[in-house]
Amino acid sequence: MEQKTLIIIPAYNEAASIREVITGLKASVPRADVLVVNDGSRDNTSEIARKEGAMVLDLPFNMGIGAAVQTGFLFAEQRGYDAAVQVDGDGQHDPADVPALLKELFETEVNVVIGSRYLRRNGYVSTILRRIGIRFFAFFLFLLTRTYVGDPTSGFRAMDREAIRFFSAGYPSDYPEPEALILLHKKGLKVAEVPVTMRPRSGGSSSIRLAKACYYMFKVTLSVGMGMFKRVE
Amino acid sequence: MFSRLQLVFVGSSLLLLLVLFELIRRRKLEERYALLWIITGGAFLVVSLRTSILDRIAGLLGVLVPANALFLFGLVFMIVLVLSLTIVLSALTRKNDRLSQRLSLLQFEVEELRAERK
Numbered sequence: 001m002e003q004k005t006l007i008i009i010p011a012y013n014e015a016a017s018i019r020e021v022i023t024g025l026k027a028s029v030p031r032a033d034v035l036v037v038n039d040g041s042r043d044n045t046s047e048i049a050r051k052e053g054a055m056v057l058d059l060p061f062n063m064g065i066g067a068a069v070q071t072g073f074l075f076a077e078q079r080g081y082d083a084a085v086q087v088d089g090d091g092q093h094d095p096a097d098v099p100a101l102l103k104e105l106f107e108t109e110v111n112v113v114i115g116s117r118y119l120r121r122n123g124y125v126s127t128i129l130r131r132i133g134i135r136f137f138a139f140f141l142f143l144l145t146r147t148y149v150g151d152p153t154s155g156f157r158a159m160d161r162e163a164i165r166f167f168s169a170g171y172p173s174d175y176p177e178p179e180a181l182i183l184l185h186k187k188g189l190k191v192a193e194v195p196v197t198m199r200p201r202s203g204g205s206s207s208i209r210l211a212k213a214c215y216y217m218f219k220v221t222l223s224v225g226m227g228m229f230k231r232v233e
Numbered sequence: 234m235f236s237r238l239q240l241v242f243v244g245s246s247l248l249l250l251l252v253l254f255e256l257i258r259r260r261k262l263e264e265r266y267a268l269l270w271i272i273t274g275g276a277f278l279v280v281s282l283r284t285s286i287l288d289r290i291a292g293l294l295g296v297l298v299p300a301n302a303l304f305l306f307g308l309v310f311m312i313v314l315v316l317s318l319t320i321v322l323s324a325l326t327r328k329n330d331r332l333s334q335r336l337s338l339l340q341f342e343v344e345e346l347r348a349e350r351k
Contacts, residue, residue, distance in 0.1 A: 067333075071337060075338060
């Protein structure tokens with residue numbers, strides 16, 4: 001039986017890259033449906049995505065990545081998809097890697113497959129500070145869950161029905177990826193990683209980077225730690 | 234007899250209760266959020282009328298000047314109120330998120346149905 005797959009692309013002001021992401025996905029996973037969750041973009045992301053033949057959900061205002069992705073899970077849950085793959089709208093994730101994620105998801109017992117940029121020694125691995133931060137979370141999460149995920153901040157993920165149902169009921173809000181791993185652990189769902197190649201984000205450096213990085217470290221550490229104490233349905 | 238400070242406290246608690254009454258009457262303040270305010274306004278009024286209560290509490294806490302105990306209560310009330318507001322805000326944020334998500338999903342379905350009818 002053919003598996004019904006939904007590609008979820010959360011997009012906020014991605015007019016420059018969204019066309020390429022959609023055409024890339026149509027080429028590498030032609031049978032999958034592509035859903036763009038337009039997170040209150042002020043540019044014409046939504047129009048471009050529609051023109052490229054993607055399904056588009058328009059959120060009424062910018063709600064943050066977590067809420068946008070969760071909207072995609074709600075859609076997948078309502079329409080009975082067997083799998084959902086989350087792909088960034090900025091072109092950082094290579095559509096050619098999606099089949100590998102799905103293969104791992106369908107052929108093994110895991111519920112979530114994460115595309116990791118650290119299992120393969122090529123491509124973009126980001127700045128040294130960011131790598132240190134990611135290593136810190138990988139270690140912290142390993143201590144808590146006893147499962148090692150090398151790239152816990154990666155938003156390139158494939159999920160099965162069970163994970164879709166779980167996350168459509170509740171998903172962390174901002175910088176959701178590491179916290180989502182804790183929730184999966186508490187729910188007893190299994191996670192695996194496959195190697196992918198990531199490309200550097202096109203543009204977008206800001207003057208508030210340091211403050212943002214501090215907030216990121218604080219917020220994610222708190223929410224990962226608290227995640228261990230939260231009740232999951 | 235009443236000291237000047239006591240008069241100020243009695244006056245301001247009465248004023249607070251009056252403002253609360255007026256806000257609720259004009260439906261600008263929900264009863265359930267007014268509860269904490271009414272309790273505080275009432276407590277302030279009672280304590281400023283019967284200062285012996287304040288003296289006893291100050292004695293218990295080891296506060297030397299009874300009026301300082303009153304300021305302490307004011308501060309504690311502020312903390313409780315701000316915390317409860319943050320809780321309400323978090324709940325509102327979550328509901329707002331669910332609502333907007335539901336809206337976008339329904340919008341999609343409307344467009345889909347409209348396209349089917351053509």
